[in-house]
Amino acid sequence: MKADCALDDVKEAISTAKSNIESIKSQKTPTYENTIRALDRATMDLNRVWTYLNHLESVADTDELRCAVNAAMPLVSEFYSSIPLDSGLYARVADYAKTGEALSLKGSGRRLLDETILDFELNGAGLSADKKKRLSQIETRLSLATQKFSENVLDDTKRFFLHLKDKSELSGLPDNAVKTAAKKAAERNLDGWVFTLEQPSFVPFMTYADSDALRERLWRASARLASDGEFSNWNLIREILSLRQEKAEILSRANFADVVLCRRMARDGKTAMKFVEDLHAKFKRPFEAEWKALLNFARSQNLADSDGLIPPWRVAYVSEKFRKNKYDFDPESLRDYFPMDSVLNGLFEICRRLFGIKVSKSELDCLAWDSSVEMFEMRSESGGLMGYFYTDFTPRKSKRAGAWMNLLSPRDAETPALGVIAGNLSEPLDGKPALLSYDDVLTLFHEFGHLIHFFAMDSSEIGLRNVAWDFVELPSQIMENWCRDKTALDLFARHWKTGEKIPEDLYAKFKKSLKFMGANAAMRQLSFAKIDLEMHMSAAKFAAAEDINGLALDVLKGYMHKYSVVPPVILPRFTHLFGDSVGYAAGYYSYKWAEVLDADAFTRFEREGIFNSATGREFAEKILRVGNEIPPEKAFENFMSRGPDVSALVERSVDFADSDVYGGECAC
Known part of the structure; x- marks a missing residue:
């Protein structure tokens, strides 16, 4: 896809999708095949074209490509938002739902029909014509405003060095x-x-x-970043919050959180907020104790300011000094043991042992957007081709920040899936291979967990190959556990020059340090979840605030420490919340929600063996493969034979036996 033909490609795909929908509406005798399944597949060409275009902008941004995206976005947004508002289409689906065939549906067919009807009901099918028109306008404006938000963050990031x-x-x-x-x-x-x-x-x-x-x-x-000057995002935040709240009110919901979460495990904003606040209570004491110990160390090393506090730009520096002092361990000492190719091969081997999948370099012409990009193929245990995926890990000015997985197109019949895992990781230098930090390794395992999940989902109904947002991080986050175990590390953590495994004494220091400042890391995520929910449950208050930053800081008291210089909140550059029409808006709690699930689920691997193939295959069958064919809470219960237990996450995060922090007392 090239920028100069992208708009025409989008228009053609929209035209095809419109024809598909008109065909559904014209059916005199609605059936599952010509109505429900046909609707599920009506926009597949457009989905693919639009995904490709947005993907290219995220990895190879140019002025021409950006113009093409912005020109196409109103057309795409208007079309997608028109589908659940189409009275004729809704009537056709409702007519089918009354037929004998529909009433006798079971399994995935029943699930897709129910989900399709719910899509219409939750997205305004029953609204008046005026409200439908306004809802469509809101969706179009949201798509443009959130796109501009992302562009501002990228442009402001690029201009500084x-x-x-x-x-x-x-x-x-x-x-x-x-x-x-x-x-x-x-x-x-x-x-x-x-x-x-x-x-x-x-x-x-x-x-x-x-x-x-x-x-x-x-x-x-x-x-x-993005908080002042030409790239300031504050007014866009106000507009986005106001539009989301207006959308919620049109849909007869109290707030945007209730709109977003009604089909997720949390169900509504109130439940999500209770989860965040309950977890906050569990981490509060260790959060404060860890910080007190860090400040005491800073003062003992003359690294605190005259008021006994430290400024935010000194926190990571002091923390690393403290870690070195406590454990005689520096994370950089692991870098030589994490050459990129070795880590990837070890990751693939772990997944082969657990899930039976086989990954290898593809022999196809990569045809990628950058010379550093590689292509791999993934096959099932029986040898069937599941899909191809690109890897793109090199930082570039034209590439957005962070790391992500994107399903570019789903597996369908004889057509394999196509995906990408991307990030901004360490690069090859001076004849050495790319030597990854430990955090880079975690990132690779995390994003590959997403890829396996989306490649493994195999429902015959494309629309059921997705999961609730607060469940989607379970398969990615659970993969990180294999980066902490010596047996797993020995599969791939080899010195880039000698091939030596991580020495036992170095691993012992690393292992002891894993929970270092763990409650503070957890509270950072909870603070993001807290402000996200507060903003989307009280949008009018934040949209009207003259000083959103100050209001947010007030909300986050108890979630942040006192510094010698007050740090601003992350909101103007928080693309998770404001870089997409929905994205993680009102859903950032999902990371911690899914982390509860992953920590708990991994206890089964710990009991039965971290390479137990039977456990791995069962995880693949009951968690990875099912998609939205069953509710996510049922999928978890099927694997664990019970509901989730939060204690595993707390135990994994906090070393309550650390006498330097807790004085020998249990802080449970």
Whole structure:
């Protein structure tokens, strides 16, 4: 797909979809095949074209491509929003639902019919003509506003870089970070070293650079992203919140959270908020105890300010010093054991042992958007082709931040699935392979968990190959557990030069440090979930606020520590919430919700063996494969023979036996 023909491709796909829908409406005798299944597949061409176009913009953004997306977006949004508002189409589905065939449906057919009717009911099929028109206008405007929000974050991120010329300013930085910075400078035809706001550059600098002034400079650049000037997102946040609340009211819902969550495990905003606040209560004491221990260490090392506190740009630096002091462990000491190819091969081997899937390099011409991109194929245990997927891990200015998996097109009949896992990970340097940080390794396992899930779903009905948003992170997050076990690490963690496994003494230090500041990491996620729900359950208050940042800080008291300098909230750059018409809006709690599920589900692997093939196959059968053919809570119960237990997550996150933090007392 190229930018100059993208708009025509979209228009053609919309035309095809419209014809498909008109064909459904013209059926004199509605059947499952010509009505329900036909509707489920009516937009497949458009889904594919629109997904491809948005994918390309996320990995190879250009002015031309961005213009094409923005030109097509109102057309696509208007069309998609028109489907559940089409009275004739709804009448045809309702007519079919009364037939003898419909009443006798079972299994996936019954489920798809019920889900289809619910789609219409929840998206305004019964509204008046005026309200339908307004709802369509809201969807179109939301698509444009959220697209602009994302563009502002990307553009503001790209324009900043920290250029250093004095080698003494690199004091404390790992060799890998220094070499990466030299490469970034060379790419800009500059001498010296360049650091950016991309994670592989930003995180090591904030963690290891000895210069407090330079860390402050980089932190302030990140903290103010999209919060002022031409790329400010504050007014877009106000508009997006107002539009979402108006949509909720048109649909007779109290707030946008209730609109979004009615088909997820939480069901409504109130339940999601209770989950967040209950988990907050469980982590509150260790959260405060960990911070007290960190501050005491900072003061003992003369790293605190005169008020005894530390500023936000010093937190990662002090934390790493504290970790080193407690465990004699530095995460950078693992990097040499994580060459990219070895990690990928180990990941594939773990999935072969657990789920029977086989992954190998594809012999097809990759035909990708960048020369660093590779293509792989995934086959089932019986050898059947499940799909192809791209890997794109190299940071680029034209690529959005973060890491993600995208299903570009689903498996259908004889056509394999096509997907991508993308991220901004460490790059090859000075003849060495790409040596990953431990966090990079977790990211790879996480995103591949998503890919396996979407490739494994095999319902005959395309519309049932999805799951509730607060369940979708279970298959991805559970994969991270294999990055913590020595037996699993020995499959892929080999020194890039010698092939040596991680030494036992180094692994022991790593293992002891896994829960370091764990309650603080959990509370950070809970703070995002809290402000997300507050904003989408009280949208009018936030939209009308002169100072949204100040209001958000008030809401988050008890979720944030006191610093010597008050950090702004993440909202203007929070693309999870405001970079898509829905995205993770009112749903950020899903990460912690699914983490409860993953920690609990992994206890079964711990009991039965982390490479127990029977357990792995059962997980694949009862969790990965089923999609939306059954409710997610039922899928979890089928695997665990009970509902979820939150205690596994708390135990995995917090070392209550740490006498330095708790003085020997249990903080349960």
